[in-house]
Amino acid sequence: MDTSILPVSEPETSEIVLSARNVAKTFGSIQALKGVNFDVRRGQVTALFGENGAGKSTLMKILSGVYKPTSGTIILDGEPIEFDSSTDARNHGISIIHQELSLAPNMTVRDNIFMGREIRTMKGVDFAEEERQCRLLLAELEENIDPKTKVEDLRLGQQQIVEIARALSVNSRILIMDEPTSALSASEVEVLFKVIRDLKSRGVSIVYISHHLEEALQITDHAVVLRDGNMTAYAPRGDIDLEWIVRHMVGEHFNLGAPPTGYEFGDIVLKVGEVTVVDATGNQKLVDELSLDVRAGEIVCIYGLMGAGRTELLECLAGRLVARHGQVHLNGRDITRASIAERIAEGLVLVPEDRQRDGLVQTMTIGQNLSLASLLRLVRGLFTSRRLEREHVDNAIRRTTVKAGSPDHLIGSLSGGNQQKVVIGKMWSTNPKAILLDEPSRGIDIGAKAEVFRLLAEGAREGLAVLYTTSEVGECLSVAHRIIVMHKGKISAEFGSDVTKARIMAASGEAVVH
Amino acid sequence: MSSTDVSKMNPTAAKPKINIAGLLIEGRAFGALLVIIIFFSLMSPNYLTISNLLIMSSHVAIYGILAIGMLLVILTGGIDLSVGSVLGLAGIIAGFLMQGITINAFGVILYPPVWAVTVMTLAFGAFLGSITGVLVAYLRVPSFVATLGILYVARGIALLITNGLTYNNLGGNETYGNTGFDWLGFNRLFGIPVSVIILALLAAVFGIILARSAFGRWIYATGGNQRAAELSGVPVPFVHICVYALSGMLASVAGLVLSSQLTSAGPTAGFTYEMIAIAAVVIGGASLNGGRGNVRGTMLGAFVIGFLSDGLVIIGVSAYWQTVFTGAVIVLAVLLNSLQYGGKRF
Numbered sequence: 001m002d003t004s005i006l007p008v009s010e011p012e013t014s015e016i017v018l019s020a021r022n023v024a025k026t027f028g029s030i031q032a033l034k035g036v037n038f039d040v041r042r043g044q045v046t047a048l049f050g051e052n053g054a055g056k057s058t059l060m061k062i063l064s065g066v067y068k069p070t071s072g073t074i075i076l077d078g079e080p081i082e083f084d085s086s087t088d089a090r091n092h093g094i095s096i097i098h099q100e101l102s103l104a105p106n107m108t109v110r111d112n113i114f115m116g117r118e119i120r121t122m123k124g125v126d127f128a129e130e131e132r133q134c135r136l137l138l139a140e141l142e143e144n145i146d147p148k149t150k151v152e153d154l155r156l157g158q159q160q161i162v163e164i165a166r167a168l169s170v171n172s173r174i175l176i177m178d179e180p181t182s183a184l185s186a187s188e189v190e191v192l193f194k195v196i197r198d199l200k201s202r203g204v205s206i207v208y209i210s211h212h213l214e215e216a217l218q219i220t221d222h223a224v225v226l227r228d229g230n231m232t233a234y235a236p237r238g239d240i241d242l243e244w245i246v247r248h249m250v251g252e253h254f255n256l257g258a259p260p261t262g263y264e265f266g267d268i269v270l271k272v273g274e275v276t277v278v279d280a281t282g283n284q285k286l287v288d289e290l291s292l293d294v295r296a297g298e299i300v301c302i303y304g305l306m307g308a309g310r311t312e313l314l315e316c317l318a319g320r321l322v323a324r325h326g327q328v329h330l331n332g333r334d335i336t337r338a339s340i341a342e343r344i345a346e347g348l349v350l351v352p353e354d355r356q357r358d359g360l361v362q363t364m365t366i367g368q369n370l371s372l373a374s375l376l377r378l379v380r381g382l383f384t385s386r387r388l389e390r391e392h393v394d395n396a397i398r399r400t401t402v403k404a405g406s407p408d409h410l411i412g413s414l415s416g417g418n419q420q421k422v423v424i425g426k427m428w429s430t431n432p433k434a435i436l437l438d439e440p441s442r443g444i445d446i447g448a449k450a451e452v453f454r455l456l457a458e459g460a461r462e463g464l465a466v467l468y469t470t471s472e473v474g475e476c477l478s479v480a481h482r483i484i485v486m487h488k489g490k491i492s493a494e495f496g497s498d499v500t501k502a503r504i505m506a507a508s509g510e511a512v513v514h
Numbered sequence: 515m516s517s518t519d520v521s522k523m524n525p526t527a528a529k530p531k532i533n534i535a536g537l538l539i540e541g542r543a544f545g546a547l548l549v550i551i552i553f554f555s556l557m558s559p560n561y562l563t564i565s566n567l568l569i570m571s572s573h574v575a576i577y578g579i580l581a582i583g584m585l586l587v588i589l590t591g592g593i594d595l596s597v598g599s600v601l602g603l604a605g606i607i608a609g610f611l612m613q614g615i616t617i618n619a620f621g622v623i624l625y626p627p628v629w630a631v632t633v634m635t636l637a638f639g640a641f642l643g644s645i646t647g648v649l650v651a652y653l654r655v656p657s658f659v660a661t662l663g664i665l666y667v668a669r670g671i672a673l674l675i676t677n678g679l680t681y682n683n684l685g686g687n688e689t690y691g692n693t694g695f696d697w698l699g700f701n702r703l704f705g706i707p708v709s710v711i712i713l714a715l716l717a718a719v720f721g722i723i724l725a726r727s728a729f730g731r732w733i734y735a736t737g738g739n740q741r742a743a744e745l746s747g748v749p750v751p752f753v754h755i756c757v758y759a760l761s762g763m764l765a766s767v768a769g770l771v772l773s774s775q776l777t778s779a780g781p782t783a784g785f786t787y788e789m790i791a792i793a794a795v796v797i798g799g800a801s802l803n804g805g806r807g808n809v810r811g812t813m814l815g816a817f818v819i820g821f822l823s824d825g826l827v828i829i830g831v832s833a834y835w836q837t838v839f840t841g842a843v844i845v846l847a848v849l850l851n852s853l854q855y856g857g858k859r860f
Binding site for chain 2: 318320339340341344345350352357358359360361362363364368371372373375376378379382383384426427430
């Protein structure tokens with residue numbers, strides 16, 4: 001990290017209203033922020049860039065009072081301050097629009113905007129006045145929504161507008177926007193930017209976080225880049241370009257391995273033909289007639305932003321989601337209609353994205369988790385054979401290098417990286433032909449990441465077909481032979497392992513070149 | 515590496531840790547049982563006698579059999595409110611069959627033998643349970659609601675069949691060859707009531723199924739994390755249907771035992787027994803969130819409740835106070851459970 005570029009002095013005219021000094025935050029054993037300095041200037045937009053897990057959201061949650069920093073200080077108007085809660089921060093004029101919408105879907109737009117701050121009179125809530133203010137706000141955002149509509153009846157983009165309206169309604173001095181445009185259409189983004197410019201002219205400071213780098217560059221006055229919990233770069237808008245951001249975001253990554261070589265790929269193991277997956281309402285295509293093949297021994301990486309349809313694709317291939325149309329073949333056999341258990345028996349397994357929710361049974365031991373997917377093969381007579389199960393578990397632990405005191409300990413006693421290895425080991429030990437891994441590196445440290453990728457390379461060398469997804473560019477360029485970029489449910493580009501990071505990001509819609 | 519190596523390596527390392535936690539949970543129910551026995555022995559000389567213990571155990575058998583089925587359901591993260599009603603209905607079905615089936619077309623009355631009555635009653639209980647299972651597994655009805663529905667339906671059917679009356683004559687008739695129904699409730703093998711032996715057998719069988727079979731592991735996995743279980747290839751809908759069917763069947767067993775003990779079957783038998791079964795499971799250290807609990811603990815829980823309420827009767831405490839004490843014990847047990855699981859929801 002180049003410390004000389006930290007914003008210590010203040011040459012510019014606009015004053016700093018809010019700043020963080022040496023702010024660090026740890027969650028258990030994970031250091032999310034490692035001493036970050038960050039400034040917000042009056043009436044200006046500061047954009048914060050960084051990959052997933054770089055600490056952007058953590059920093060914003062500290063600035064808005066959601067989290068308390070483990071160490072370091074927050075300075076508001078030159079005075080050190082501690083926020084007790086997000087309400088406390090809001091009373092000091094700091095509002096945040098979270099990445100995940102925090103609206104009550106069963107309530108109306110009006111009730112959501114005034115939630116917790118209802119306009120009260122002697123006769124109860126003054127709904128008419130609330131509605132009037134609500135209409136004014138929405139008019140300002142050029143959105144024609146009736147304040148009495150229920151939020152659940154709105155499109156996702158409109159819901160985001162409501163969220164923004166709510167933040168505007170409290171007359172904040174500092175407005176933090178965490179991925180405000182992820183669900184907005186191009187015209188809605190234009191309106192949002194107009195609102196942001198308007199807010200700036202009124203002296204409101206804005207912190208803007210987005211994965212859409214180009215878009216953020218249009219609106220920002222300053223850029224700050226975070227990487228692995230450190231601030232790696234800072235510059236005013238005039239001094240930077242897209243390439244500068246990408247370079248500082250991605251950095252020189254820890255070596256995550258190289259594609260295994262020295263052997264020929266085998267036959268096509270996994271064949272996906274024009275698979276379409278729709279969302280719960282049946283209207284929106286999450287995966288749109290997508291086709292791809294993976295050969296024995298080949299490692300394919302799917303890169304895409306949040307909402308690109310990666311998870312839905314893998315869950316459909318594993319049998320959790322039903323494909324509206326299209327076929328899935330494994331070793332030439334049609335498994336489109338097979339159940340999850342049948343697919344596992346055929347040799348197609350999924351390591352899910354969220355290991356706490358989908359991967360582990362927290363009430364069971366390490367060993368019981370490892371044998372869960374293979375139990376029927378361990379049955380002798382009426383019962384599971386303790387001897388076979390023990391051998392199975394020991395093999396899986398050795399194979400995936402899980403560091404555990406004993407397989408009889410509860411799964412929760414392991415670190416995140418080792419838990420991930422247990423999930424991988426559980427599915428791997430069913431002797432699959434093809435393995436799907438959804439963000440296998442999510443929430444694990446760099447050393448464990450490298451081990452996970454080494455495992456994938458090893459598996460491929462033994463003839464396994466590997467398909468994994470990632471939202472970090474650096475991980476595309478590790479063990480994958482082929483990189484597929486997904487955007488809005490479709491394949492937007494396909495590259496060999498010699499592609500550059502910038503080209504991958506361009507194809508994902510992250511940095512659209514006009 | 516051979517299995518013997520591993521099993522020699524591990525006992526010192528891990529087994530004790532798991533078992534200490536387990537023993538503390540079960541030990542608590544065991545401790546409560548000891549306290550109850552000692553207290554009532556001091557209060558009444560009749561309490562701690564072999565004959566009284568056996569009588570109390572035959573009462574516990576009813577709760578215990580229900581509680582085993584309840585445990586299976588609770589381990590998957592569900593709840594079965596219908597067991598009391600199914601118990602009552604099972605007795606009515608048995609009574610109905612014992613009275614003979616009139617077939618008008620031939621002008622005859624069929625008197626099925628006792629074994630056939632038993633099989634049909636158990637099958638009926640399993641059928642009712644599997645309806646719940648289908649509702650829960652495929653139609654995504656919350657188990658609380660599905661079994662609440664069955665609770666009313668079963669009770670209603672019992673009242674309809676009997677028109678609110680009670681079948682009194684379950685002894686059978688020599689001439690029809692259907693005697694022997696009271697064997698379950700009255701007879702003793704080696705001096706032990708048959709109902710207690712049935713409870714012991716069922717506890718042993720289900721204890722082994724839960725601990726050693728793949729099906730048992732599936733039950734724990736389904737309750738521990740259904741999504742993870744599904745993605746690991748566990749046939750979750752099958753598990754759901756099985757546990758509710760087993761719970762219904764066990765409720766029928768309890769219904770047969772109870773009506774045999776009473777030699778009568780009333781449509782209101784087993785009223786609110788589902789609550790006693792839930793209490794036994796919870797006192798036995800199981801988690802209502804699923805995934806934690808075992809048969810040993812549940813049996814202790816059933817004995818705690820049974821020995822407590824019978825003890826209160828023996829020392830002459832009013833029935834109203836019994837209810838208050840039972841409630842207090844349940845709350846205390848759950849409170850200790852939540853402490854045991856270290857701040858997690860119990």
